[in-house]
Amino acid sequence: MPSPTLAIFLVIVGTLCSIILIRRASQSHNKHVQKLPPGPWPLPVIGSLHMLTTLPHRGLQKLAKKYGPIMSLRLGNVLTVVVSSPEAAELFLKTNDSVFASRPKLQATEYMWYGTKGMAFKAYGSYWRSVRKLCTLHLLSSSKIVSFAELRKEDIRSMMEGLKRAAVAREVVDISKLVGEVIANISCRIILGKVRNDIDGLTGLVGEALALGGAVNIADYVPYLAQFDLQGYTRRMKRVSVNMNKMLEKIIIEHEQEAILLLNEQEEEHGMHKGFVDVLLSLMNQPMNPQDEKFHIIDRTDIKAILLDMISASFDTSATAIEWTLSELLRNPRVMETLQGELESVIGMDQMVEEKDIGMLEYLDLVVKESFRLHPVGPLLIPHESMQDITIKGYHIPKKSRIIVNTWAIGRDPKVWSEDVEEFYPERFVGSNNIDMKGRDFRLLPFGSGRRGCPGMQLGLVNVQLVLAQMLHCFNWELPYGTNAEDLDMLEKFGLSMGRANHLLSKPTYRLLF
Template identity: 55%
Template sequence: MIWIWVIVSLPLLVYLLQPWINNNKKNLPPGPTGFPIFGSLHLLGEFPHRDLYKLANKYGPIMHLRLGLVPTIVVSSPQAAELFLKTHDLIFASRPPHEAAKHISYDQKNVVFAEYGSYWRTMRKMCTLELLSSLKINSYKAMRKEEVGLLVELVREAAGGKTAVDLSAKIWSLSADMSCRMVLGNKYMDSEFDERGFKAVIQEAMHLTAVPNLGDYIPHVAPLDLQGLTKKMKAVGRVFDDFLEKIIEEHIECKDSEEKPNDFVDVMLSFMGSEESEYPIQRPNIKAIILDMLAASMDTSSTAIEWALSELIKHPRVMKKVQKELEDVVGVERMVDESDLESLEYLDMVVKETMRLHPVAPLLVPHASMEDCTIEGFYIPKGSHVIVNAWAIGRNPFAWTDPEKFFPERFEGSSIDLRGRDFQLIPFGSGRRICPGMQLGLTVVRLVVAQLVHCFNWELPNGMLPTELDMTEEFGITTPRAKHLVAIPTYRLHKY
């Protein structure tokens, strides 16, 4: 019996090891050797971005390791990032097959995980024109003002009673309300989505999308679901699908209503069955894109705001300096207006420094090489996954002085920005796959941080010192705080 098993399994074993044997003959970038079949998966723990940073310190800024059967290139320096995301951008503009995106994002029909090609270009263009253009972003200015004003009122009530505020929960709720109004045309209660609420389900989806999955790296074992991840992915996918079906049905029922203005969902539905688009737009496409816009706008903005306020509370010197700038520019008689943001130079430095230390997506979204190529003398095989470690780049000691220190003044007189041109700071990525919602995200982050810092002083509860604030993160595609940020507000404006 054992000889039969050996005869049957030996060809499969040779097939699985063939890429490993062939690639070892090439001049791959340096990296850990790993085990046959499993590669270096065992080296990735609870926080893969930190594990890969430590490995890069040993093997270099362009590192090769096999994750299962997949050749993986890890990029950990500004210079290396420029080579992959600018010099050879087209070669690495695609996305690899992704089990989570298959089950949650309708077989990768969304913008974030779609393979590079005409479908992706068409969907990205549609999203940019209908939701993320400067014109569209400005059209939602009154809505943002209204929602931020409601948040300030809620916090002000707590300030009157010297009550601690769960800032993480308040910020998430604000982000969800703004996202739903922009994308869906209406706000929705958590209970209308799922008993766990928007935040819990979206953060579970973000975690499932980022956690190393054997099915992605050893496709032959994917049907076995050895980690139980596929079962969870399908469950999350069903929650999203039920909610999005409800949204689409609501919009179809109200499509002839003259009172209801067209929103993003209406625009997407108008393309369904139309010949205007190069691709036939059906419900799965529409749901994938809606989910993309919702998850990205909710989770990324709230995470960035949460970390910015955490760093300001932890560093009272910086908080006072931001408040002083706000007093000089805005005064203490009114709230911050979006038109004030361009004059708040120090606040801009604080946002940059926050995103340097806490990039919303620490490993960005993986790229995939579409052909063999050579970079810096290293062979990069077709089909390689490319991981750009933005978290490591933000801590690169050759790019930053005292990289672990929160010091916004490092950007004083500097031309470094967040828009993908300066590769030492790429929280939104760069090149063709740069985040299309960058402008909207930065507007929301700056406005909310400015408003909460201008309207309130903040102190930690129970006599906790700023230096004692827990800054532990929780890993996913985004890395929010592991523990909610809770602080006591004191209203500081003279009027309003």
């Protein structure tokens, strides 16, 4: 909602902006009138920004109930199309994927993601294709993910030992903090080659960047107001950018120095794992994709941007998914008992879960799907942008329109999931093997779909499923004294990823026989 200060500025610039909008409307009318998707009537200057609320996915869901699954809003100067049904999502992310494969420019990505030189926020084109290919080949391929198994095992075992000590002492555990740490450790070892002593600082910067990246920033929609920084976001983004650049520069310098020390020696002799950052540094000053006639030479800024993409994507998303799943299991003891029964039957009570066991845990797969349905990590997929004019379902979608897919609304639509849509009921997925979270069934899109679908999906799922399986197999969990399951706080914190507003606390009891 606009603040009083913002309202004053809106009045000051309202006349000027209205004149500009009228002139644009007149020019558009002179071509010929096109039918836009239905939507609310916009206010001068701000359009429908005031309708988004502090949790935009919920505000947009309410509007979609009135205006339909393909809805248009004038957000400041930006025509935004909101997609809120599986059928509509398929039209935008599959049928017409080539038209909507680009990204809009946002102030957050310009400041904090090195002018979109990474992958997640880059406009569609040869550079984006080259970065995606590079990341997939050297970090996100199936063979690479399998090769990281021992690293995951070490960090998860360390977490289990800490939990055993907490169980003996009958301590309440901050699950949000614990899970965040183990995922950050795993990600650091894979991407940076080792766990860092300053990981808390890096995690804090990533959290701030994701929060700012998902914020409704007036400057993105009414550029004339950007200079006033009415919400204070620009100052915060600049501060994060400076501190993040220092952190990434420090990481790169350390690895450059280590590379010199290890020249002509075997990393294994030093107990070190070669991380993704080392691969990127070995490619510096070389063509990113020599086969592309517009090939780009990898420089230091590219490396920082790519690292930031990989770090921010891996740190928060898996931890958030685990956090929400455990929250729902604590609220639904029947589901937890069923899942632990499967673990006891498949794994046995005399050993821990191994990564090779995950494929045999069918009920775990159902639980994770149900958690993603109710609590998608990204409730609104990263915005797409149309690269040309197009007509969909009789509606005109102009070039440069911003496209928002509300996966949160799709997951809670009773027309899609039946009337018990608010209930955590994993069995709804029984017999629905085609809903595999890979973006091929548009009822469930936790990783997006099409060209801009998340290339780290497989790595993310392995982390989520393995940590959950291990925590639930090794321990029983109960809420702290005085907290009832039905009263457990489930408030959300909106950003590029949507975590819990408050940390999840629980008390473990060791349940294995060794």
